[in-house]
Amino acid sequence: xxxIGTLDIIKAYLGNKELTANNAYIGEISLIKGSGPEPPxxxxxxxxxxxxxxxxxxxxxxxxxVQYSLDGTNWNDLTTSSTVSLNAGxxxxxxxxxxxxxxxxDYTQFIMTGKIAAKGNIxxxxxxxxxxVTITYTYTFNYLFRQCxxxxxxxxxxxxxxxxxxxxxxxxxxxxxxxxxxxxxxxxVNYCYN
Amino acid sequence: xxxxxxxxxxxxxMATNISxxxxxxxxxxxxxxxxxxxxxxxxxxxxxxxGIPHGWSKLPIIDFPEVTVQFNPADSLKFTVKExxxxxxTRKNSAYTLYFSKDNENxxxxxxxxxxxxxxxxxxxxxxxxxxxxxxxxxxxNFSITGKTTVEGSINSLWDYATLNDTxxxxxxxxxxxxxxxxLNTPSLPAITLTEASYAGMFKDxxxxxxxxxxxxxxxxxxxxxxxxxxxxxxxxxxDFPTYITKSNTASSFAGxxxxxxxxTDLSTLRLPL
Numbered sequence: 001x002x003x004i005g006t007l008d009i010i011k012a013y014l015g016n017k018e019l020t021a022n023n024a025y026i027g028e029i030s031l032i033k034g035s036g037p038e039p040p041x042x043x044x045x046x047x048x049x050x051x052x053x054x055x056x057x058x059x060x061x062x063x064x065x066v067q068y069s070l071d072g073t074n075w076n077d078l079t080t081s082s083t084v085s086l087n088a089g090x091x092x093x094x095x096x097x098x099x100x101x102x103x104x105x106d107y108t109q110f111i112m113t114g115k116i117a118a119k120g121n122i123x124x125x126x127x128x129x130x131x132x133v134t135i136t137y138t139y140t141f142n143y144l145f146r147q148c149x150x151x152x153x154x155x156x157x158x159x160x161x162x163x164x165x166x167x168x169x170x171x172x173x174x175x176x177x178x179x180x181x182x183x184x185x186x187x188x189v190n191y192c193y194n
Numbered sequence: 195x196x197x198x199x200x201x202x203x204x205x206x207x208m209a210t211n212i213s214x215x216x217x218x219x220x221x222x223x224x225x226x227x228x229x230x231x232x233x234x235x236x237x238x239x240x241x242x243x244x245g246i247p248h249g250w251s252k253l254p255i256i257d258f259p260e261v262t263v264q265f266n267p268a269d270s271l272k273f274t275v276k277e278x279x280x281x282x283x284t285r286k287n288s289a290y291t292l293y294f295s296k297d298n299e300n301x302x303x304x305x306x307x308x309x310x311x312x313x314x315x316x317x318x319x320x321x322x323x324x325x326x327x328x329x330x331x332x333x334x335x336n337f338s339i340t341g342k343t344t345v346e347g348s349i350n351s352l353w354d355y356a357t358l359n360d361t362x363x364x365x366x367x368x369x370x371x372x373x374x375x376x377x378l379n380t381p382s383l384p385a386i387t388l389t390e391a392s393y394a395g396m397f398k399d400x401x402x403x404x405x406x407x408x409x410x411x412x413x414x415x416x417x418x419x420x421x422x423x424x425x426x427x428x429x430x431x432x433x434d435f436p437t438y439i440t441k442s443n444t445a446s447s448f449a450g451x452x453x454x455x456x457x458x459t460d461l462s463t464l465r466l467p468l
Contacts, residue, residue, distance in 0.1 A: 173198030178226075180196060183207040186234075188217035193195040 044072070045094045045124035045155055049086035053114025053150060056083040061108045063100040063137070066125060069093045086114070095128035102139035104165075109143045112150035115176070122155040122181075134161040142168040152176040157183060164190045195221045203229030208255075210234050222247045230338075230373075232280065235308060251284055253338060258310045259294045259302025267355035270298055270321035271347040271381050275312045279341025279376055282309030287335045289326035289363065292352070295319040309338050321355035328365035330391070339374040342402065349381045364390040372398040380407045391417035398424045406432045416446045425454035432458065 047055055057066065057080050066078040072093050078084070084092055102108075108125075123131045126140065142165055145151050151174050157167070162185050171177060183193075195218075196202050203226040212218060223243040231239075231246045235254035239245040246252055273281070286292070286307045293301040298319040312318065328334040353361040368391050371377055377400050383393065388411045397403060403426050411418070423429060432452070452458055 167195050169195065169197065171196050171199055173200075174196075174202075175198070175200050177196075177199045178201050178203055180199075180202060180205040180207075183205070183209065186209055187211040188209050188214045190215040190217060191219065192214070192217050193221040194216055194219045 043120050043156070045118070045120040045122060047086070047092045047094065048117045048119060049088055049090050049092075050115035050117060050152065051088045053086045053088075053112065053116050054083050055086070055092070055110055055112045055116060055150075056080070057108060058111040059107060059109045059143075061098070061102045061106050063102060063106070064096060064098050064108050064125075066094065066096040066108065069095075086116075094124060096125040097128065098126050098137055098140060101137045102142060104139065104142065104168075107139060107142045107144075110145055110148055112148045114150050115152050116148075116150050117153040118145075118151060118155040119153065120155055122157050123159065133159050135159045135163045135166045138164045138166065139168065140166040141170045142166070143172070144170050145174055146170070146172040147174070149173070149175050153179065154181040157181045160185050161187075162189050162192045164192065165194065166192050168192070168194045196225055197221065197223045199225050201226055203250075204232075205229070206232040208234055210237050212237060212239070218244050220244065230284070232309065253280075253282075253284055254308045255280070256282065256306070256308035256310055258296075259304050261295075261300045261302045263293070263301050263303070264299060265301065266299060267321040267351060268358050269348045269351040270295070270319045270355060271345055271349070271351055272298070273318045273320065273339070274344045274346075275314060275316040275318070276342035276344065276378070277314050277376075279312055279343065280309040280338060281312045281318060281340075281343070282338055283307045284309075284336040284338045284373075285332055285334060287328045287333055289328060290322055290324055290335045290352070292320060292322040292335070293355070295321075309340075312341075321351045322353075323355065324353045324361050324363050324366060327363045328368055330365065330368070334365060334368045334370070336369050337371050337374055339371070339376045341376045342378055343374075343376050344378050345381050347381055349383050350385060360385040360387050361392075362389055364392075365394070366392050367396045368393075369395040369398065371396060371400055373400075375399065375401045378402045378404075383407050383409060383411075385411055387411065387413040388415055388418045390415045391420065393418055393422050394420040395424065396422050397426060398422070400426050401428050404428050404430055408433050409435055414447045417449075418447045419451045420446065420448070421450045421453065423452050423455055424450055426452075427454070427456050429455045430457045 057078055060080055067075040068078045068084055069075045070092055146169055168191055197220050220243050225247050227249045229250040230253055231250045232253045235256050241248055284307055292304050294304055295301045350358040372395055394417050398421055
């Protein structure tokens with residue numbers, strides 16, 4: 001993590017270009033003012049509300065953190081006591097980190113009402129800083145959207161290397177879904193799509 | 195994973211090794227009763243709750259047909275891809291010989307059903323010959339076009355690419371583009387004389403269509419336009435029919451032609467030949 005004065009910066013951007021130790025240093029650059037950094041891509045994980053909706057977490061795994069933002073800049077922790085309300089047409093961004101194996105009893109699960117289209121890369125919940133395409137932790141997204149009838153589209157699942165149980169029951173009884181996310185992994189592992 | 199997703203009707207899974215223990219156990223229990231399963235052509239999936247759901251169509255991703263012959267058709271269907279998509283055939287009836295080309299000159303024959311990946315701005319030409327009847331049900335040829343795509347050319351180029359003659363075979367275009375939600379317009383349908391069910395269900399569920407083609411046929415037969423544009427919810431206008439139809443079993447020719455076309459709010463100007 002870089003540090004400028006008392007402000008901790010996780011990532012900094014000049015336009016769409018991410019600033020690193022190799023292409024910028026303090027004293028030679030001027031950070032663009034505004035509402036925050038431009039997103040590096042348009043593929044951030046987000047919930048787009050089709051009608052007035054709410055979402056929250058019914059369960060949060062002990063190895064997981066989840067945050068949401070209504071403007072893509074200011075982030076709040078999402079906990080099992082949070083309920084986020086969205087008017088029709090509004091969007092909430094999500095991100096998080098997972099630091100270890102989950103299990104059949106230690107998992108994260110959303111709860112939703114209304115109609116919500118999930119879009120963007122699910123790996124923003126895995127590690128929003130690195131967006132890996134490898135899932136190493138077991139049960140990673142186990143039960144994540146279980147019984148979310150309000151979910152009308154699924155996020156992208158770009159991982160090409162999977163861990164045991166990683167997508168187990170992920171969309172169980174999501175009756176609003178008509179199209180599954182593309183599943184690019186070529187080698188399946190134990191119980192991954194169970 | 196998708197157990198209980200009762201409205202789920204589309205899965206694309208590129209797995210080639212599905213031997214891991216219970217990796218897809220009950221993953222599609224209680225999904226929709228019909229749908230499309232897109233997969234690698236080399237993977238052996240079982241049907242059922244642990245594989246491809248019962249009632250779904252398997253659609254393998256195949257390579258673009260190998261160029262085997264060179265000719266210049268009198269006309270062909272020119273598809274212009276407007277976004278990355280899958281393009282090909284969900285079903286192919288053996289009465290059709292269909293050729294695909296990227297330059298309208300060097301052609302490969304599609305011998306089985308399957309789709310290939312196409313990119314924005316790609317152009318694909320299709321022509322062919324029809325040498326027998328198709329029939330009701332699923333014994334017919336059906337295109338799959340998943341992304342926005344436009345088309346030019348005469349449908350007759352699929353019946354006889356050398357002469358463009360009207361076909362004498364029944365069910366010639368029955369369900370031909372059904373479910374092609376990416377199709378933005380139709381080919382031209384210039385035939386004057388139709389046989390049984392020539393265009394029945396031809397554009398059913400083509401939600402990307404906004405208007406209909408001219409339908410100049412004056413000699414109709416039963417079922418010709420049945421459900422032709424059923425559930426084309428994007429349609430906002432339709433074109434008139436000829437005022438003079440010489441032969442028609444009209445009682446059944448037009449049944450359900452625009453059923454479910456919720457975008458057609460004003461039919462007061464439609465001139466039907468009935």
